[in-house]
């Protein structure tokens with residue numbers, strides 16, 4: 527095999543930056559070094575001078591083709607994974623969300639089928655939406671032979687998929703027995719239901735009511751209690767989409783006690799604020815997501831947490847819906863607006879622009895947050911998340927000087943216009959390789975439907991987040 531030599535870029539991997547070459551042989555990386563011209567033989571040369579070269583992004587939190595009471599999300603696995611590649615993300619981890627009392631193994635099989643269309647590699651987190659006598663044995667089967675190494679619980683959405691405290695404790699005990707990592711959506715569901723009812727009854731029915739129904743303390747309370755229960759059970763906990771100072775402070779406090787407590791946050795909580803719910807209700811509805819956007823003071827706390835290693839991963843929580851689905855109940859009932867926005871395509875450029883270029887985080891920290899750390903936490907490292915011999919040849923040749931403006935007219939994701947439209951960004955992928963195949967060049971994705979591989983993660987392979 528002649529291979530591909532990515533030559534003369536600034537390589538960023540494993541906490542280091544140096545000028546050098548990466549040699550790809552088929553689907554894997556053959557060598558990384560200062561000058562590989564001698565080893566490269568007849569390899570095709572890719573000139574990476576002026577660019578950074580780092581491992582492809584690993585987005586630990588996406589929802590393709592998600593069925594909700596308010597409709598199915600707009601991206602399927604094919605369109606959503608194309609959007610991922612366009613933004614330099616070569617691995618996504620989505621969720622199995624069984625209906626209450628549906629068999630977990632049956633739900634996993636259905637989700638595997640839906641995911642076959644993916645054009646990038648993917649893994650799945652299981653979700654537990656109720657607890658019964660069967661749940662432990664089904665989880666064991668999902669972990670032993672289903673490629674599942676992580677399981678999510680919702681403390682919100684009590685009417686549909688959320689768990690009560692007893693069920694959540696049962697899940698945490700199962701995590702200790704089976705050695706999977708527990709993820710939690712930490713918002714206190716009972717408080718939200720009460721506040722929603724009160725707002726609707728008092729005539730505050732429009733999308734502007736959404737953030738009022740989920741104030742910051744509702745997240746802070748749930749994060750604290752979820753961590754307390756994880757401490758009782760003696761297991762680490764990964765808190766998805768932390769959006770508030772209260773939430774991040776609770777994670778920091780648990781880490782000071784030596785607990786394996788990991789916070790994920792998302793670009794929308796770092797960059798957009800609650801003002802988006804004011805004014806035109808149709809525009810406000812595009813920003814309905816849970817947790818909601820917050821006042822600006824929370825953003826500073828999240829950025830500090832990223833720099834300090836308290837927040838260890840950036841997920842997009844990608845979940846766009848069609849414009850119709852988002853706006854149908856914008857004025858008359860915000861609780862019926864499907865929650866979520868698209869972001870898998872913009873995660874890297876947003877964090878690069880507002881993190882690295884703005885001087886808030888270093889370049890190696892950026893690569894850690896968007897790729898290496900999620901790969902480590904979720905049992906994909908060193909296959910993903912690093913440029914090392916033997917790792918999958920998933921890499922991004924990144925032009926750090928490219929200036930562009932996000933525009934809904936060029937988005938790859940489907941559904942309503944991106945909430946990031948109009949932001950001026952620096953940095954974009956010039957070339958993206960997925961298992962050695964050039965799947966995106968200058969923003970154009972060319973990747974065969976179904977080429978993505980399912981990543982068998984199994985339990986016990988990930989880290990518990992205590993290091994770094």
Ligand SMILES: [Zn+2]
Pocket residue numbers: 587589843
């Ligand atoms: Zn989510």
